């Protein structure tokens with residue numbers, strides 16, 4: 094095995110890239126572990142596409158260090174290209190070529206491709222195999238771009254907004270494909286504006302804003318805590334909260350926010366709910382109401398960037 098094969102799939106340190114006065118990347122650090130799905134989130138203009146295209150070798154950073162599968166994406170492009178899959182945006186595909194031909198042609202460029210016809214069927218492209226690219230609908234073009242990125246069975250795939258413009262059924266098919274890639278040990282880096290996509294698919298989420306990664310972790314790690322997260326219940330006023338704290342993880346904050354209204358801070362998961370209701374049962378407390386609120390990625394994103402995620 095090549096020694097670099099043990100390292101991360103992507104290692105970016107202090108990347109910068111400016112276009113005139115615009116700093117597209119401003120000291121970006123990002124590590125993508127092999128075999129994981131990483132979702133790159135960020136508001137418009139945050140630097141997501143610049144980051145992904147630098148990893149693909151299509152843009153050279155002004156400064157910083159970037160290694161993809163242990164290689165320099167620009168200097169080692171010839172060695173790297175056959176090992177990565179890239180989802181081309183519409184500009185990269187010749188308008189007259191038929192969808193099926195394009196996919197079969199791409200498959201031939203790789204040593205161990207997946208079956209292009211089966212892939213076509215999977216993504217609902219079967220009926221348009223003979224349709225020229227320019228005559229495909231936007232969603233079909235998007236699905237073809239996705240198929241082209243994965244047909245070579247690459248080690249690492251970059252998907253730039255893979256489900257933008259897809260109908261719900263095609264979106265599910267694309268998600269299923271990403272899950273299968275991951276199960277096959279493929280590393281996937283995708284950009285998205287959809288929180289549910291990141292929550293469903295990603296092992297790690299990197300939030301980029303103004304050219305930097307401002308938060309990085311699993312969806313659960315990022316969603317932990319937050320002022321609004323936790324469990325609330327109401328019951329008779331003046332409950333013995335010290336005894337409740339004893340059955341909860343050390344340091345869990347429990348407060349009576351108003352007479353008879355209680356708030357338990359922390360991750361509102363099934364265990365917290367079970368612990369609180371078991372304590373209620375032991376203490377003869379019948380809550381009138383129990384509500385849980387989890388911090389969603391959408392909340393985290395809004396807190397961090399001050400911007401809505403929607404494009």
Ligand SMILES: Nc1ncnc2c1ncn2[C@@H]1O[C@H](COP(=O)(O)OP(=O)(O)OP(=O)(O)O)[C@@H](O)[C@H]1O
Pocket residue numbers: 112115116117135136137138139140141142143144
């Ligand atoms: N070729 C270019 N010339 C000039 N400015 C550019 C160029 N490419 C990107 N930029 C600028 O760099 C910044 C980052 O752009 P980038 O496309 O990486 O953002 P993004 O996070 O992918 O945004 P979006 O969600 O809108 O696709 C933006 O301000 C953009 O206008």
